[in-house]
Amino acid sequence: MVAVFKRELIQVIPNPPNERTFTLSTVTDKGHYISLRPLVKPTTEEEKKFPFEWGFGGRNTSVEIINVNSNSFKQNFVFELDLNEYLQIPNTHSGLINTLWTTWDSGCLEETGELFPFGKNKESVAFRELWQPIDPSKSVDFDHLTLKDGDDAHNGSKETSVALHIDNDTFVGLVVVAGNILQGILFKKNDNTIKGTNFIRGIIASEEKKEFTYSIKYGEDVTSFPLDLFTKHDSIKVGDVISQWKVIESNL
Known part of the structure; x- marks a missing residue:
């Protein structure tokens, strides 16, 4: 099921809820996923230099979904691409993350879970997010995203669903296209600093041209992403290699 979710709030319990980011999580039909969390109003010099709360993603082999009932499911992640781990930030959770997702009557989804930033046998940190x-497929402008609500939120789009993966001597990364929305993460190996970090986020504003308008193009190696994915390639098939990126899913 192709899906895109915008985060409306995050709460690190017992602190009050807040939201400082424009977070989008994108998922392909086969379950490859990326979540990018850029800050809306970076305030400190450090935030202005690197305006991201977090970013992570993975192929479908790194996530497990277990249905609980008609309104909830468990989602268990082991992130393949994790900004915090890449930057070697102290007190970063490592390994499996267990979450529970519950659908509200409005169609919004509440995610709850625990992190263990100090180690699996140490005190946990509980969190709550609303998506x-x-x-x-209908969104063509990041300032005016088309929402799903009510029963419509349960129906996944069968629109464009593409994923590309790279893992060579220099880079490891993932690009996900869900409907009209593209997101990408690219890390330079053996760097582990913000200089080795690259993010993109784009949207197709014109179905005829199939060109992405990018709201995020961050990083010294951002041109290593397949930025003109659809304009330069008429057909994209699983197994194709595009600028060193291997196509692992394609449903156009």
Whole structure:
């Protein structure tokens, strides 16, 4: 199921809820996923230099979904690409993350879970997030995303669903296209600093041209992403290699 979710709030319990980011999580039909969390109003010099709360993603082999009932499911992650781990930030959770997702009557999804930043046998940190489903096939502007609500939120889009993966001597990364929305993460190996970190986020504003308008193009190696994915390639098939990126899913 192709899906895009916009985060509306995060709460690190017992602190009050807040939201400082424009977080979008994108998921392909086969379950490859990326979540990018850029800050809306970076304030400190450090934030202005690197305006991201977090970013992570992975192929479908790194996530497990278990249905609980008609309104909830468990989602267990082991992130393949984790900004915090890449930057070797102290007190970063490592390994499996267990979450529970519950659908509200409005169609929004509440995610709850625990992190263990100090080690699996140490004190946990509970969190709560609220997600608004977005219609990825109708959205053509990041300032005016088309929302899903009510029963419509349960229906996944069968629109464009593409994923590309790279893992060579220099880079490891993932690009996910869900409907009209593209997100990408690219890390330079053996760097582990913000200089080795690259993010993109784009949207197709014109179905005829199939060109992405990018709201995020961050990083010294951002041109290593397949930025003109659809304009330069008429057909994209699983197994194709595009600028060193291997196509692992393609449903156009």
